[in-house]
Amino acid sequence: MSSRPNYFRVFLMFVRNSLVRDMMFPANFIIESISSFGWVMMNVGFYLLFSNALLGVWLLAFFGFDRLTVWRVRPGQMIEERMVGGEARSYDTNGLVFEKRGQDLFHDVFLGLGAGDLTLTTGGAIKETIHIPNVLLVNRKMKAIEKLIAVKPDHQA
Numbered sequence: 001m002s003s004r005p006n007y008f009r010v011f012l013m014f015v016r017n018s019l020v021r022d023m024m025f026p027a028n029f030i031i032e033s034i035s036s037f038g039w040v041m042m043n044v045g046f047y048l049l050f051s052n053a054l055l056g057v058w059l060l061a062f063f064g065f066d067r068l069t070v071w072r073v074r075p076g077q078m079i080e081e082r083m084v085g086g087e088a089r090s091y092d093t094n095g096l097v098f099e100k101r102g103q104d105l106f107h108d109v110f111l112g113l114g115a116g117d118l119t120l121t122t123g124g125a126i127k128e129t130i131h132i133p134n135v136l137l138v139n140r141k142m143k144a145i146e147k148l149i150a151v152k153p154d155h156q157a
Contacts, residue, residue: 095123
């Protein structure tokens with residue numbers, strides 16, 4: 001015989017003793033089982049409620065509020081249009097510098113559908129730095145923007 005106890009048999013003995021003790025008072029066992037199940041379901045319910053509420057806020061911010069500003073790029077010109085209020089600002093592309101901010105793999109690539117942030121620095125007498133957050137498919141749009149701002153518009157008299 002082995003001098004080491006069989007730990008699985010010890011565990012089963014504790015389970016058996018606990019069930020025998022609990023079943024001595026079946027009403028208490030049933031009430032405690034129902035209340036424990038109720039607490040578990042309330043925890044799951046509250047978790048699902050608040051996690052879905054946070055998901056809704058994030059979706060609204062990402063697909064709603066961030067899309068209220070539209071940028072139109074034309075040869076020699078960039079136009080910022082705001083959907084609320086109808087404001088529009090035009091920027092000359094001479095001396096314009098675009099930078100793509102570093103992407104976070106999980107946040108921007110997996111969750112954000114290839115989203116990233118752009119930083120736009122204007123040239124000329126009034127230097128202005130503009131931060132454009134959450135640009136979907138940022139790599140493709142960055143290449144298209146670089147092609148368009150490299151084209152000089154035709155000046156006709």
